[in-house]
Amino acid sequence: MANKQTNPTWVLVLTSLGFFMAMMDSMIVTTASTAIRNDFGISVGELQWALNAYNITIAAVLLIGVAIGDRIGHRRLYNIGLFIFVLGSVFCALSSNIDFLIASRVIEGIGASVMTPMSMAILTASIPPSERGKALGIWSGIGGLALIVGPALGGLIVAKLAWQWIFWINVPIGLVGIYLSQRKLPETQLEGNHLNIIDSILIVLSSAGIIWALSESTSKMIQTSTLIVGVLSIVLGVVFVLRQRYEKRPMIPLSFFKSWTFSGGVISTFLLYASMYGVVFFLPQYLQVADKSNALIAGLQLLPWTGTLVIVAPIAGKAVDKFGERLVAITGLLLQGIGYLWIVLTSVPGSPYWLMIIPLILAGAGISMAGPALQKAALGSVGRAEIAKASGIYNMFRLLGGAVGITVSVILFYAFGDIVTTTAFTNGFSAAMIGSSVLSLLGILSSVGLRSTLVK
Structure with a gap:
């Protein structure tokens, strides 16, 4: 108060x-x-x-x-x-x-x-x-x-x-x-919340280690140190999960995941933002390398994608109430996946930028629809007293999804391309975009079982 x-x-x-x-x-x-x-x-x-x-x-x-x-x-x-x-x-x-x-x-x-x-x-x-x-x-x-x-x-x-x-x-x-x-904000606080420093250390070491090991796998020869870090990070992740199972006040209550609406919601959120952040990382670089746009023009060229959020988000909120979380989430993930695949078809050095506008709008509309639908599904599956912790878990999956998405895109980029020439960069970019599209479409599978709450 x-x-x-x-x-x-x-x-x-x-x-x-x-x-x-x-x-x-x-x-x-x-x-x-x-x-x-x-x-x-x-x-x-x-x-x-x-x-x-x-x-x-x-x-x-x-x-x-x-x-x-x-x-x-x-x-x-x-x-x-x-x-x-x-x-x-x-x-x-x-x-x-x-x-x-x-x-x-x-x-x-x-x-x-x-x-x-x-x-x-x-x-x-x-x-x-x-x-x-x-x-x-x-x-x-x-x-x-x-x-x-x-x-x-x-x-x-x-x-x-x-x-x-x-x-x-x-x-x-x-x-x-x-x-x-x-000077202007009031002080507010609640007493007695449990500090779980050990679990925080475990999750940062585990997630950072796994993502680092994945990023290092882009090289032709995987080093022993990379394998060791990867295995140790997985072990730390297992220890973290076991601690959640037996602690009285866990950082992430595993009971939340007994509900498929919560589990499917956060898994789909992970995949949604993994897909988006892979594109966020590479698309501005592609526009500057292949299309020879300067940084300012590249930023403006992203507006059909990012600007769609303002237009679609309010409509998406009403659509969730009318048609339910499942349908809106699946539609959004599908639109994002189609948009990214369509961008691949336009990714030819020298092709006009306007060919990219419609797929950018589709992808932007997709994330604007899926994001709030998945959030409502996940947070609506827990009790009112648990919403704050569930919200923290939801955001954790969203951010870790973004980090994994960037890493997966980099792996695909180097598997099929490089930064040496424009053609090589375009090939790598196309592979990264296809990977991002697949991640978005995979999110549909984990969204199928979501429970929808309709507003009459």
Whole structure:
């Protein structure tokens, strides 16, 4: 409960700011990726960690961040998260090599992992129930706006300044946010939530290790160290699952997965975002390498895809209520898969960009439909008291799916192409797009058994 009178407008603005920044930094890097790769002289396989380090860190720290916030106060942890995020952004901007950038992205991810849940907690506790639904809708919409603005803004910054400025821009905004949040946001907290540090360490080591081992398998000869890391990571994952089975207050209650609607929902979410992030990683690079677009133009060329979210998302929400989660999720996954396959047919060096517009719109409509349908299915399958933890698990699967999707795309890229020539890059890009399409279509299989809740 909020402990002082507050201005709802300030609460909405300041909590949305942190959410927007966290979401923005998962997308703004995409159109800067070619500039980063050229500047550091690195491979696509190394470049993927500039995105994966951020997403994996958020996924691993997300649930423990919620528990810490309930103990020390949501506003306090929100401001700590903002400060860590700003510090990570400074280190990212100062990075002189890919290793330093990856480490800095981990720091950013730690900050972002608490900014998002704390912003929602503060907003929920501070806004009157009669206005809460509207406020959460605006908050979610601002986060979605980051997905649209991110690639174009990243392209603009790279074209007019340098890629380092995609991180420098966070510093003044974040510092102003900390100053205002300390003065305008109420402190809210709940007592006694369980801190599960060991499980958080296990999940970050397991997920990062498995994804690293997968990424290293792109080489012709798989090293012994890669196999060792892969096996150890799987063992850590098994230990994590066993701990969830026997702990009194597990980080991820396995009882949730007894419901196929929850299991199918999070599995399909994993595949949906694995499919999307593989394309997020490669499409801006393809537009700059094969189509010779600069970073700004490439960002704008993504708008038929990302901009569709604004148009379709409200319609998709109503469609879920009318037709049920299962039908809308399956339709969305199908549209995304078809869209990506269609893009492959247009991926010929020298082909006009306009041929890509319709499949981009289809793919954008697909994710706009499937995302909310799967979220509603998964969260609607648990009790009201368990929604917060279920939401954390849902977001963890979403982020880990994105990281795995990028890695799978990189593996396919190097299996069929390379960065040496435009033709080789196009061949690799086409393979990655086909892989992303298959991931989306696989999500249909795990969505078939979803229970639908219709609004009469």
